[in-house]
Amino acid sequence: MPLSWNEIRQRAITFARDWSDASRERSDAQTFWNEFFEVFGIRRRTVATFEEPVRNLGGATDFIDLFWKGRLIAEHKSRGRDLGKAHTQANDYIQSLAREGRHDEIPRYILVSDFARFALHDLEESDPAKATIEFTLDQLPRRIRAFAFIAGYETRRLDAEDPANLKATALLANLHDRLEDGGYTGHDLQRFMVRILFCLFAEDTGIFEPDAFTNFLRDNTRPDGSDLGPQLAWFFAVLNTDYDQRQRNLPEDLANLPYVNGELFAEQLRFALFDAPMREALLNATNFHWEKISPAVFGSLFQSIMEDRARRQIGAHYTSERDILKLIRSLFLDDLRAEFEKVRHDKNALARFNRKLGELRFLDPACGCGNFLVIAYRELRQLEMDVLQTRFGDMPSEGDLRANAQLNVGQFYGIEIEEWPARIAEVAMWLMDHQMNSELFERFGQAKATTPLTRSPHIQQANALQMDWNELLPAGECSFVLGNPPFVGGKYQTPEQREDMKALIGHVSGYGLLDFVTGWYFKAADYIAEHAIRVAFVSTNSICQGEQAGVLWGALLGRGVRIHFAHRPFAWASEARGKHTFTL
Template sequence: MPLSPNEIRSRAASFAREWAGQGYEKGQTQLFYREFFEVFGVPIKRVATFEEPVKHADTSKRGFIDLFWKGKLLVEQKSMGQSLIKAKTQALDYFPSLKDEDLPRYVLLSDFQTFELYDLEAADGEEGELKFPLEEFAKHAHKFGFITGVEKKTFKDQDPVNIDAAELVGALHDALEDSGYTGHDLERFLVRIVFCLFADDTGIFARGIFEDLIERRTNPDGSDLGGWIAQLFQTLDTEKGPTRPKTLDEDLDAFPYVNGALFKETLRLPSFNTEMRDRLLDACRFDWSEISPAIFGSLFQSVMNRDERRQMGAHYTNETNILKTIQPLFLDGLWEEFERLKSRSMRDTRRKTELEKFRERLGSLRFLDPACGCGNFLIIAYRELRILEIEIVRELIDYQRDSFGQFNAPLDVSDLSRVNVDQFYGIEIGEFAGRIAETAMWMMDHIMNNRLSLEFGPYYSRIPLRKAPHIVVGNALEMDWSDILPPAECSYLFGNPPFRGHQYRTEDQQADMWRVWGRKGQVNRLD
């Protein structure tokens, strides 16, 4: 499990005491950053390299980046007392020579006794620069949450990172399928693997332990990989403590209990070879912290056979179009109500009560998508509701400040959110897409819990999973929707049902049309 915030702060304080008054660039940089990353419980070898060769943009001479984590962090280190102005110029000078996909979000400059951290993707209005002395490391340790996978995400429609991730899963899918591993077991296996890949990079697991297990503990020819994965799935479905075997391998015991029935079913597992293991390792080495669960779900589904995908009527609705649907349906009205409450004077004795009632109401809403596919509409609706809730919380916590603007006691982040995934319901005819939707909802939940933690206090996670979205696998045209969500409890219904031209319908789909619309008139021409 990831380290607790208190443990990280304690380690940061010890690190600061140990390195006070020290700092020689050539002889101590690597030891300094090995111990720096250990503050967060992340062995540096899992994520970064020292002395990465690169050409200078102005002279074309070869230089060396002191520490480089591709796509995440570039460190330029100087000896104690040296100017960091030159270090910043030197760090940025490396950028033109880096591949686009390797460009880091963060730049860290240090002379051992001071730090300067720059977030190059900070949104407008957010602090993108942090400077502090070594002795204040414990105070600012939470700003390095990206090391453990806890960072604020900004998702972009059509982001290539989602396509890259789907292609990696597609390559693994093809290798498994070519070996004769197919059907239900393959689909559930891939969903579990994607969850593990995401968990490995976002703080659900201690960072990198899944990749480390596959790379370090399994044979290069893949002969024992299936056995290790079987044990891992069983471990993820077993609570910590006496229910786990006393003889359980310590690398497996480091994994948390996930719950949520995600790992409960016993699957027939594949017999791996070298190529299949290599495809899994390729996926492990990718940074899964950057993907959008909403968009990736649909791309993930595209690893299915193309003919089957056309037959099922699957299609991709981008985020922009989803927002065009849900904003006028309910989001715009909720935001308008919040702005009215927010604008009331702090002296208004009803303001706090009304804000609390509004937050409780968000937690009571129920949403249904009767043709949810991989859950795009549900996932984005959930994310947007959590974003609104965070703004409500921001207003409410001001009432807990004293006359000096400080909190009398640490905030209990776990008590701040009322919105949860079990408010969302979906019907999906394909089991694979339905399981993707369920898992992607949990992934988005974790991302939003990370955001809540970054905004208001200590790290907060809903692991083990206690609640789940209600995704029912079946034909929505043959089901009584009220059995899934009674109409009186349904707040909003939305979605984008799959479509097929009338000339491409199967006999079953034609029967669905007749059952719903009858046989009179031109209904047969409807998509």
């Protein structure tokens, strides 16, 4: 967990005082930067190097003062020297990195300093007025939030067109395909890839120490990849071992790993056999900055690795965050926000509303990789934080937070027929929980611990049209049902899917005309029959027109089902590879 901003600010005050009289670059600069990173609780050597060599346009070798791959170049000068020239020098280094083909290493930030002054340049900021901030050493404590990217607080949610999404997809797909081509397949491959994703995300978001996974791979495995499988199994085993049960002579890089729990690393898998190119594929994945990727798009990443044919047959599609929000806002979020505004000035009513959030239960009976559950959880946690801030102010006591920050991943339930997306849904929920814990920490200076995992989402691998949903979540405990059931037209269903539909609604006249998605409508109607549960599904517009409309809605309305809201048809596009576009 990153340090709180209050702790960072206090460290910055001490740092500014300690370095107020420094002046000589050659003798003091490296110690200055080591202690600068300590302000944020980061050991500089775990993320950045001094004197990184790059070849300039003339062919000679230059040396970057401080280099954090993909994140930061820092150039240092003696007190009173021209910082503009230092900035130009840093830009030249970036050009050199590009000429050498080291595009993944090009940083977002340039930081120049002469001990007494700083200038921070954000190379991705489109507004020139915000792209550069300049301040003096004594102003550092007041400017400290500009360095959120060092502290571990900076996260970016991708839009559908962000090229980082495609980059992350290609890296995971490459690793997956190499392992599969080598004969590592099925359940073991799926579990292995989920663990790898967790580790990639964990080292970039504060669950692990920065670059802990990358450094372990580079420092403890042979270049030919021959020992990588056993070494990864060792790494995973440590993550699954409680602190008091670990051997005392563990290497420091392993001893510092958190205890994860949650059964993510509990199962013993076959060793994955690597060669040199496969090891390189994994190291390439570690070079990507996974903090750029929200858990809400993990479904897109992993569906992109599935075989196109399999994805079409299952009927699985990734729904964008924009479209998920259309559903959850209308289903429950707007009402909860309105209720919060109504009670925010009533102390007792606000406390009851706070408790209500912790009692809600959500079921996605076609959850896929969990995108609907992940985004719903994120939005509810943010609402809960607003409630806590209204009740207790900007600095609530630890006791108030512990007693009233009640929302957790255990309130979320899902059914998914395939093992791989079911496991991704679990991990995506855990990682979103970590992001929300970090946001809680940033806002209030304290937070729930992410590890060990004490609560888990309830994701059951099963055929949702065959199982009784009450076995997973009794209807009397459920608040809302939501999701994106598979879109398979009547003519394209497999024999197994037709059998499921016949067993479920064979008594409905004309049922053979219905799309596969309508099976979830009938299951939901049975599930909520005696309970005040609202349901919302994303579906193809074919169920609201032509022959299907009379068959489906005549049967549903006859059961007492009522429509509370609906969206007009809109273009829907999957973000996975081989994407398809529908109108909903």
